[in-house]
């Protein structure tokens with residue numbers, strides 16, 4: 001039998017803070033608590049830590065330190081990138097419908113920001129994706145108008161894990177001289193991200209998806225790209241993000257980026273092996289089970305299934321009792337009572353979307369845990385199918 | 394929804410649903426909900442002398458939908474049809490020590506399914522009388 005430890009398979013939602021990250025952070029709460037803007041030496045220590053972290057974050061994406069702006073997380077980074085560039089461009093193309101291109105499967109941090117800008121007079125094109133969740137590049141290119149100033153497309157999707165062809169998108173953006181932003185919140189540490197190779201102008205990072213704490217993140221802003229700040233105040237972070245810097249959080253983010261870089265090849269091998277075993281085990285052991293998202297172009301830690309005739313929330317509740325933490329795109333688990341927009345965008349029917357299950361792995365998961373999931377999940381699916389009027393053998 | 398949002402009773406009925414299954418020769422069958430919205434339930438009843446002598450359910454849906462289905466079968470079993478018609482959605486939720494507000498509408502269809510099953514039984518009775526059986 002498995003011990004009482006929880007099997008955490010929801011790393012796309014959040015990750016635990018790594019011990020090394022925590023230890024690095026701790027002195028900055030009680031010992032080195034200075035304000036990085038202060039002139040005295042206590043401020044100097046904080047300032048030094050801030051700049052050291054900036055270097056580490058820059059390194060993981062091959063950027064320059066002065067291109068990193070610290071924020072409160074992925075949501076703020078996305079908002080700053082999109083609103084910041086939008087407000088800069090509003091006057092330039094006034095009255096002509098300044099135009100943004102994004103995808104229909106973005107995280108709400110991007111989607112809702114774009115919807116907000118639509119109310120302010122911007123035009124937005126939400127690109128469709130294919131059945132695997134890949135943005136259609138021909139439609140992207142056809143959607144470009146002379147008023148298009150921004151393309152914002154995520155590096156990899158948080159639900160189905162599909163990886164987008166960001167290098168090709170970067171090339172298109174460059175050819176048409178359009179700013180390219182990518183939400184890389186889910187990809188850092190899981191695949192190499194090189195801002196120079198991708199040709200990206202802005203890139204969002206979130207701490208809590210990469211073993212740093214919640215509430216800290218960063219935005220890469222390429223030299224030469226100017227933004228209008230969305231937070232006004234004391235002019236921190238090159239005037240782009242006012243507010244006394246969250247030094248412990250930023251130190252944690254820096255350490256997490258350092259570890260992400262150092263451990264990437266080991267992480268990829270370990271996690272991908274387990275993930276492949278999990279996918280194979282589930283598809284083999286559960287009839288009428290399917291994989292959502294692209295079979296190969298997917299994040300190394302993402303397994304996303306759908307099971308005919310059952311509903312995801314009850315599946316999550318049952319797995320929870322068995323000690324397994326997972327997630328679903330079913331409407332019944334969301335506050336809006338709508339099935340996931342991502343699952344609908346890849347062409348699933350609402351009923352199919354309700355039967356979805358996302359399992360996202362992390363560094364600490366073990367082979368034993370995956371074996372237990374492969375053994376337990378079929379039982380749980382069978383129990384719910386027995387209760388379901390939609391299940392017909 | 395998280396496990397902590399549900400009462401212990403909801404969780405208990407979800408994990409150990411009572412009277413789950415079908416009645417092949419049911420006297421009345423009621424189906425409500427829509428799988429597109431994530432919930433569908435069917436209630437089967439056997440009736441003798443205007444009393445529900447057996448009742449079973451099948452449900453596609455969230456933990457609340459399954460728990461309310463289970464609870465309604467317990468509430469209705471042995472009751473007269475008149476009594477069973479008076480069971481409300483609120484009664485079901487109260488018996489389960491409450492439901493999260495967001496679940497009160499969408500997943501609390503069990504009383505409707507029961508009433509539909511009883512009406513189905515009455516319809517069938519009427520037809521039977523007409524055809525003189």
Ligand SMILES: Cc1ncc(COP(=O)(O)O)c(C=O)c1O
Pocket residue numbers: 012013072073074075076078107109154156157158183185186206207208215216217
């Ligand atoms: C792709 C993506 N973008 C943005 C966010 C938001 O990040 P944060 O929670 O740090 O605001 C998330 C996490 O939920 C995400 O997965």
